[in-house]
Amino acid sequence: TVFEGVGAFSAGKIDEAAEEFRACLKAQPRSAEASLRLATCEVELGDVAAARARLEKLLAEHPHVTVALVELAKIDLDDGNNERAERLLTDSGVLEPTNDAAQYNLSLVLDRLGRPDEAAKHMARARELQETRRRLHDALDRVNADSADLDARCDAGELWMELDEPQQAASLFAAVLARDPQNARANEG
Numbered sequence: 218t219v220f221e222g223v224g225a226f227s228a229g230k231i232d233e234a235a236e237e238f239r240a241c242l243k244a245q246p247r248s249a250e251a252s253l254r255l256a257t258c259e260v261e262l263g264d265v266a267a268a269r270a271r272l273e274k275l276l277a278e279h280p281h282v283t284v285a286l287v288e289l290a291k292i293d294l295d296d297g298n299n300e301r302a303e304r305l306l307t308d309s310g311v312l313e314p315t316n317d318a319a320q321y322n323l324s325l326v327l328d329r330l331g332r333p334d335e336a337a338k339h340m341a342r343a344r345e346l347q348e349t350r351r352r353l354h355d356a357l358d359r360v361n362a363d364s365a366d367l368d369a370r371c372d373a374g375e376l377w378m379e380l381d382e383p384q385q386a387a388s389l390f391a392a393v394l395a396r397d398p399q400n401a402r403a404n405e406g
Contacts, residue, residue, distance in 0.1 A: 222234045235262065352372075
């Protein structure tokens, strides 16, 4: 299963993870997640050509998989195909403007293309997004530590909104309003 493959990958068992993802693809040949994860394994195992082909096929079938765009752009960046990497990363940024990996890698490619001012802008955005995710993680830790902490829930909801995840935010705000229907922050969220 994908879950077992992720576990193997996390444990550093890349060959085992790749086999799990291949088995997933035999059962579900159009699985975007299994294809993406297998491509990641292939990169780790040094089979970049297979990873590139897998990502290109994945994007032909599922052109809006932002992570696949970023991963393919990283391969292009490593190969010196900077113009294509820029296009892929720009596309991923349009699809998911809050993807810090896309912003970071776009900064790298723009720097290589001799556009340092644009690169600096995207690097600053990547760092801002990473900081927002760190603050979100801290807020969610507070929620998990004390489910009655309505401020932590509001903090997390507001951060989810900053990351353009309104469904995640709505869930947290709804939990606050269930306990405190007059909560101003949750009502504004």
